[in-house]
Each structure stands twice: as structure tokens, then as C-alpha cells.
Amino acid sequence: MNKKGDLNMIGFIGAGSIGGAVITGLVKNGYDENEIIVKGGKSSRTKDLRDQLGFKIVSKIKQLADTDVIFIGVGANALDSVLKELKDIVDGKLVVAFTGTGTVAHLKQVLGYDKVAHAIPNTPVKVGAGFTGITYSDKFTPEDKKKVASILGYTGQLVEVPSEQLGILGTVAGCSPAFLDLFIEALSDAGVKHGLSRELAYDAAIGMAIGASKLAKQSDLNPSALKDEVTSPGGSTIKGVAALEENGFRNAVIKAVDAAEGE
Ligand SMILES: NC(=O)C1=CN([C@@H]2O[C@H](COP(=O)(O)OP(=O)(O)OC[C@H]3O[C@@H](n4cnc5c(N)ncnc54)[C@H](O)[C@@H]3O)[C@@H](O)[C@H]2O)C=CC1
Numbered sequence: 302m303n304k305k306g307d308l309n310m311i312g313f314i315g316a317g318s319i320g321g322a323v324i325t326g327l328v329k330n331g332y333d334e335n336e337i338i339v340k341g342g343k344s345s346r347t348k349d350l351r352d353q354l355g356f357k358i359v360s361k362i363k364q365l366a367d368t369d370v371i372f373i374g375v376g377a378n379a380l381d382s383v384l385k386e387l388k389d390i391v392d393g394k395l396v397v398a399f400t401g402t403g404t405v406a407h408l409k410q411v412l413g414y415d416k417v418a419h420a421i422p423n424t425p426v427k428v429g430a431g432f433t434g435i436t437y438s439d440k441f442t443p444e445d446k447k448k449v450a451s452i453l454g455y456t457g458q459l460v461e462v463p464s465e466q467l468g469i470l471g472t473v474a475g476c477s478p479a480f481l482d483l484f485i486e487a488l489s490d491a492g493v494k495h496g497l498s499r500e501l502a503y504d505a506a507i508g509m510a511i512g513a514s515k516l517a518k519q520s521d522l523n524p525s526a527l528k529d530e531v532t533s534p535g536g537s538t539i540k541g542v543a544a545l546e547e548n549g550f551r552n553a554v555i556k557a558v559d560a561a562e563g564e
């Protein structure tokens with residue numbers, strides 16, 4: 302039995318960037334590693350992660366037969382072959398695929414099974430601060446959804462959306478950690494340009510991102526009003542905001558989302 306409830310074994314197929322991040326988030330936040338079985342890929346990544354976290358590794362998908370819920374974290378190129386192999390043991394299980402593209406309809410069709418969901422987590426799941434969008438097939442009962450939520454809840458927020466919104470939600474929450482990392486890197490580059498050490502520049506930029514995000518989450522004000530609070534009349538911040546806009550900052554962000562959406 303898991304530390305937080307009456308759960309049984311869960312399985313993972315693929316423990317790369319996102320599969321590994323979810324497994325890490327689960328174990329580091331109290332999910333019992335003895336209830337996790339992982340079928341990894343060819344590299345040593347899964348074994349390295351197992352050495353840190355202690356879950357069980359198997360070499361074949363059919364060895365996940367005793368699990369209740371299976372999470373798939375392989376890339377798009379391996380997805381269909383994994384789904385086809387999973388067919389033999391899938392009856393009675395809940396399947397959740399982490400794929401950047403695709404639909405529940407496609408997953409159902411290739412797997413030949415109805416209880417399949419499509420989820421797009423983001424890498425902060427690794428520290429229990431993730432944001433995961435999920436679309437369930439219509440065959441998921443409220444109890445089934447509760448079961449998935451009770452697992453992924455260890456990794457942060459889980460939000461159910463209709464399939465037509467999952468792609469854009471996955472971009473806004475799932476691709477954007479890379480966009481924010483780029484911003485943090487650029488900000489610290491600027492700090493270094495003006496004489497800060499790299500270490501202090503990163504500390505300042507990361508500390509700011511954590512603090513500003515926490516404030517945005519807890520405040521009654523929206524981010525636009527929070528920006529207004531920083532921009533003192535005639536002060537330095539509004540000059541920086543003007544320079545960002547002059548260089549197309551807002552448009553660059555919107556275009557980045559358009560590009561990730563394939564537009
Ligand atoms: N990286 C991210 O932040 C996010 C990724 N995704 C989606 O998750 C999927 C995987 O992406 P990443 O984790 O970034 O890729 P990745 O390449 O880091 O991980 C994929 C893993 O699957 C393993 N694998 C391949 N074939 C396998 C098989 N037959 N059995 C077991 N394992 C197998 C590979 O060895 C690799 O470790 C993609 O569809 C991506 O769009 C979704 C949300 C966020």
C-alpha cells in the first residue's frame with residue numbers, strides 16, 4: 302500500500318526527460334518507490350535513475366502486467382510500437398500517455414482500448430511543482446480519474462481540459478520552462494555584462510523568478526498590475542519595459558507559442 306492511500310503498482314514505459322521527471326517527483330515527494338516498475342529504453346538513463354531512487358526495472362512491457370496504471374513517456378517515434386506491445390496486458394488498467402502531440406482518439410485507436418488518457422506534464426514535476434494538463438477518454442469513471450489524480454498529485458497541479466485545449470495548455474505550461482530558462486539565462490548574461498559574477502547573476506535571476514511567481518500566485522493582482530507596481534514613474538524599470546517592447550518581447554513570446562503550436 303502506498304504511503305498516502307490505497308494504491309497498487311504503477312508502471313512506466315520510458316524514463317527519459319519527462320518520464321524520469323515524473324518518477325523523480327513521485328518518489329521525492331513521498332510516493333513509495335517499491336510500487337513503481339519501469340521499463341526503460343536502451344540507454345543507461347533508467348538504471349542511473351533507479352540507483353538514485355530505488356524503483357524496480359523490467360526489460361519487457363509484458364512484465365508490467367501486475368500494474369494498475371501505466372504511464373508512457375516515450376517519444377512520438379516509439380509511441381505506436383509501444384502501444385501495440387501494450388495491447389496484450391492492458392485489460393483492466395488505466396493508461397496515461399505523456400506525448401507533446403497526438404490525441405486520445407489516436408491512442409485509443411492504436412491501443413485498441415478505451416481507458417486511455419493524454420497528459421502533458423512539465424519538467425517542474427521533478428520538484429513537485431509541476432503543472433500537468435490531462436484529457437481523459439470518455440470511458441474514465443470519476444474513480445478512475447481520482448486514481449490518476451492521486452498519483453500525479455504528488456508532482457504538482459493536475460488540470461483536466463477538453464482535448465481541443467490540451468495542446469495549447471501543454472505549450473503554455475509544458476514548453477515554457479525552456480522559454481523561462483532562456484529568459485533567466487539572458488538576464489544573467491546581462492548581469493555578467495555589467496560586472497556581476499555568473500553565480501551571483503544566476504542566483505539573482507532565479508531568486509527573482511521564484512519570488513515573482515510566488516507573488517503572482519498569491520496576490521489578488523494580475524501580472525499586469527504587478528508590473529505596474531514595479532514601474533515607478535520616471536524610474537528605471539519602465540525604461541527597461543519600453544526597451545523590451547521596442548525589441549518585440551511580447552510578440553516574440555506569442556510567436557514562440559505559435560511556433561510550438563505548429564503555426
Ligand atoms: N520533455 C518534456 O518537458 C516533455 C515531453 N513531453 C512528451 O513526452 C515524450 C517524451 O519526451 P522526452 O521525455 O522529452 O524524450 P526523451 O527522449 O528524453 O525520453 C524518451 C525515453 O523513452 C525511451 N524509450 C524509447 N523507446 C522505448 C521503449 N520501447 N520502451 C521503453 N522506453 C523507451 C528512451 O530511451 C528515452 O529515455 C514526447 O512525446 C514529448 O513530446 C511532454 C511533456 C513535457
Ligand SMILES: O=C(O)[C@@H]1CCC=N1
Pocket residue numbers: 400401421471472475476
Ligand atoms: O518539446 C516537446 O515536444 C515537449 C512537449 C512539451 C514540452 N516538451
